[in-house]
Amino acid sequence: MEELTKAEERIMQIFWKLQKAFVKDVIEEIDEEPKPPYNTISSIVRILEKKGYLSYKAYGKTYEYFPAIDKDTYGKQSFKKFFANYFDNSASSLLSFMVKEEQLSESDLEEIKKIINQNS
Template structure:
């Protein structure tokens, strides 16, 4: 999948939430400071060109919808991050995340539980 800019990702978040939306709906949903209508239309055009979004016509209006699921985009983004910064190793990513002092004890416990569950699944 072609990487998206932060602005395109923000717009995709709105589309993933709505599933289908008119430009006016997206404008209403966009957080402050809201972009100009033309800016949003340009972002939608770029997303269409990247095959991330398509539309159907309703009279003179276009109803936009995502072609890429949030799950698939997230998986692709994480894989890209791991490839670029962690030599393709998920273990290096996990090590990096757990070595940071930014995680609370509760968050570390949650990660431990997730790992324990995954290990049990692999053993079955």
């Protein structure tokens, strides 16, 4: 699947939350003021449909959209790309980064150890 732009991903987050929506419903969910124009959101929605992320049901000239890919599937695909691109598919590089930069708590580290031990 094609990668999403930040704007497209933001709109997909709304669809995953609502499960199905008309463009006007998506606009209502956007937190920023002023709200983006209807045509802008409608264009993004059509792009998402062309990319295979959304499907729709037509009611005359009105379309109700819904996710064609679930959030977990997208998250896994995105993480795999991120992991490969930024950590060279190295779990130790990722964990090292998390420990150094994210300042994991002792309880976080214990939880990670527990997960590792359960899956060994």
